[in-house]
Amino acid sequence: MYLARGSSDDDPYVWLWVLGAVALYALISYGLAYRARARRGSAHPAHDALHDLKDREDPQPPENRLVSRVIMLCGAGLTGFVAYLTSGAVRVLTVGLTVVVAVTVWAYYDHRTQTRAPARR
DSSP states (O other), X not given: OOOOOOOTTSOTTXXXXXXXXXXXXXXXXXXXXXXXXHHTTOSSHHHHXXXXXXXXXXXXXXXXXXXXXXXXXXXXXXXXXXXXXXXXXXXHHHHHHHHHHHHHHHHHHHHHHSOOOOOOO
């Protein structure tokens, strides 16, 4: 009987990389929202920034959504390409650096194109 398993070349930690990228996106998005709230003079910038993350009910315009997804997919493709070309400790370092740069660009673009909410006081 043949059991469905990943091939021996599959990285067993791929889900950890994916979860790490999503967590990094949330952390960077929170940091950008916190900075924006603090600059606008919010009385509680940490609380308001947290609400900004979960209150994204307005969908992005189609052109912004497309650009956001292209940035996300290009970052993922570049990360996979870097992982394919390297191995060992160099792989961990280069993939980590590529993920940080790609997710930062993605989060920054989403932050800059989102609709602005007024500061809560």
